[in-house]
Amino acid sequence: MSKPRIHILALGGTIATRPDATGAMQMGLGADDLVAAVPLLSTVAEIGAETVSRVGSHSLGFEHLHALAAKIRGIDADGVVVTQGTDTLEETSFLLDLLLDLDIPVVVTAAMRNPSLTSADGPGNLLAAVRVAADPWVRKHARALGVVVAMLDEVYAAADVLKVHPTRLNAFASPQTGPLAALPEDRVVPLSLPVRDAMNATHARLGKVPGGAGLPIALLWMSIDEPGRLIEAMIAAPDHLGYRGAVIGAMGGGHTPERATDTLIRLAAAMPTVVSPRAGGGPLLEKTYGGPSSEIALRQAGLIWGGRLHPLKARVLLETCLRAGLDRKAMTELFAAWN
Known part of the structure; x- marks a missing residue:
């Protein structure tokens, strides 16, 4: 043989x-x-x-x-x-x-x-x-x-x-x-x-992804008392410092410091912004906590929910989505498969 x-x-x-x-x-x-x-x-x-x-x-x-x-x-x-x-x-x-x-x-x-x-x-x-x-x-x-x-x-x-x-x-x-x-x-x-359901759905949605140099994706970790000044600088800068998307390593089940939340919402309006668990993985919450920096408010404000993906992996997937030409709605639906 x-x-x-x-x-x-x-x-x-x-x-x-x-x-x-x-x-x-x-x-x-x-x-x-x-x-x-x-x-x-x-x-x-x-x-x-x-x-x-x-x-x-x-x-x-x-x-x-x-x-x-x-x-x-x-x-x-x-x-x-x-x-x-x-x-x-x-x-x-x-x-x-x-x-x-x-x-x-x-x-x-x-x-x-x-x-x-x-x-x-x-x-x-x-x-x-x-x-x-x-x-x-x-x-x-x-x-x-x-x-x-x-x-x-x-x-x-x-x-x-x-x-x-x-x-x-x-x-x-x-x-x-x-x-x-x-x-x-x-x-x-x-x-x-x-369990490959999320990956199979991702393959079906992405299709053939073009190669070439990477699209810059910011990776921003939320921590206690974070004011969001780097995010403010990104929003204010011409062409957003060249970044095409951002991943937020969020606290707990998908939370951010209240003092930084308005800035994050403006960032999400400027570029696709994915929320991912800074804990390293595990499905995020979707509808448990209220308040301005809760998962309910952030999802309603247009931040993309990254599901169980570690922030490093969420950044790779977001870059791949942008490279493949997916619009915001398609990206939101694709990331939802990972929660």
Whole structure:
């Protein structure tokens, strides 16, 4: 029986670093280097490997991910593994999920420990990602799973995965849903399938999204006693400082400080403005609390309700909606599917 063909696309990140003369870690390893470090890969699949870039994920842009999605669509393989840095993995995997709707697995992985450290996790994560992409259950349910992330022998849905710690080995989790699968020994053990209704509705509404440079989207966190002066500056500035939309990391179930609320309402009149939970995810309230800065008042004033999406993911979705040319009504309806 022939082994599945898995194509690895390397972007850079900690997994692909090596020390320079001072001992500082620099981008340098390519896809072939990553594959050579994991001899067991050849026992799992027929491996193809391609270096797409040597860029840390903190420097990736929307244009890089749109080009990557186009490349993935053109690959003739049974599955694709993307290696990158961890800094923006929760955003890049979600954007790939928005742009791709394929019958083959797409698995994103990375590393927290660089290759010079004892017990570097990059080789193990790459092997796990290839095992996931090659697994019969994953391949059977590839469209139902969407893009997934494999880190530390667990598999997460791109819509839910978050980086919850800056440095520790188990830095990734899906607090809302938990992992989709685990990898004990050399097995992939399914645990659940994600609820894809919102993503399916998003794919249907977005259609084909054009690539190119990203549209600037402001990300604004609400906190105690926030007066909203940066928002005032955005509203007053010519062309709103170039921003085309905004995401508000709101308090609780969808609340803002009263002193900043009138400013937020004027911002929503100037550009599409999405409210998302600063708590990191979970459905927002819609009709519980009254008052000028409550969810009832903000929704009535025209702010778009971001549902269960983390503010980072809401920003990615808003940029994608604007790029696709959706009007305010269509964006409001699309985001409502995520609540």
